[in-house]
Amino acid sequence: EHFLKYKARGEKRMPVALLLGSPPAITFASVHKLPKHLDELAVAGGLVGAPINVCKAKTVDLIVPAEAEIVVEGFLDTEWLEPEGSFGESHGYMNLKEYNAYFDVTAITRRKNAVLVSIISQVTPSESSLIKRVACAPAFLHHLQHHLNISGVTRVFMHEPLTNLRKLIVLQLKSDTLEA
Numbered sequence: 001e002h003f004l005k006y007k008a009r010g011e012k013r014m015p016v017a018l019l020l021g022s023p024p025a026i027t028f029a030s031v032h033k034l035p036k037h038l039d040e041l042a043v044a045g046g047l048v049g050a051p052i053n054v055c056k057a058k059t060v061d062l063i064v065p066a067e068a069e070i071v072v073e074g075f076l077d078t079e080w081l082e083p084e085g086s087f088g089e090s091h092g093y094m095n096l097k098e099y100n101a102y103f104d105v106t107a108i109t110r111r112k113n114a115v116l117v118s119i120i121s122q123v124t125p126s127e128s129s130l131i132k133r134v135a136c137a138p139a140f141l142h143h144l145q146h147h148l149n150i151s152g153v154t155r156v157f158m159h160e161p162l163t164n165l166r167k168l169i170v171l172q173l174k175s176d177t178l179e180a
Contacts, residue, residue, distance in 0.1 A: 015060035021069030
């Protein structure tokens with residue numbers, strides 16, 4: 001969405017900062033489906049009970065978490081796309097070649113003795129799907145209680161079969177709502 005906004009304004013380059021290894025609250029907030037008006041760093045700060053320490057990136061006009069292990073800075077070209085792929089996917093099929101933006105790297109900064117932290121993303125259940133499930137279940141609960149006004153729902157659990165389609169969602173209800 002940001003890329004399309006830069007392109008629509010006729011800006012040929014979009015500043016980008018890629019984090020490799022960030023504090024866990026930032027990783028968690030980054031995969032959560034947040035409303036567009038919420039800042040992921042503010043949500044991460046809410047999770048840890050304090051503001052996230054940030055600093056200005058070296059070569060792009062962005063702020064980045066000060067405790068990030070590695071920060072790769074640069075620009076995405078909004079005019080030109082490059083062919084990418086094809087790649088083998090986790091379910092055994094080949095993803096077709098696509099045209100995507102490319103990243104012109106302008107700086108790489110890191111903490112002294114940086115540790116490359118990653119999340120293993122594979123066929124579910126995996127680390128990435130568990131983080132998504134933990135993030136999505138409260139969002140479903142909030143939607144049911146506050147947007148659909150179903151106050152009897154007290155908990156949502158999302159079962160993940162190997163297809164990662166969440167075909168089964170378990171709702172826990174207040175006991176008095178079951179008697180009605």
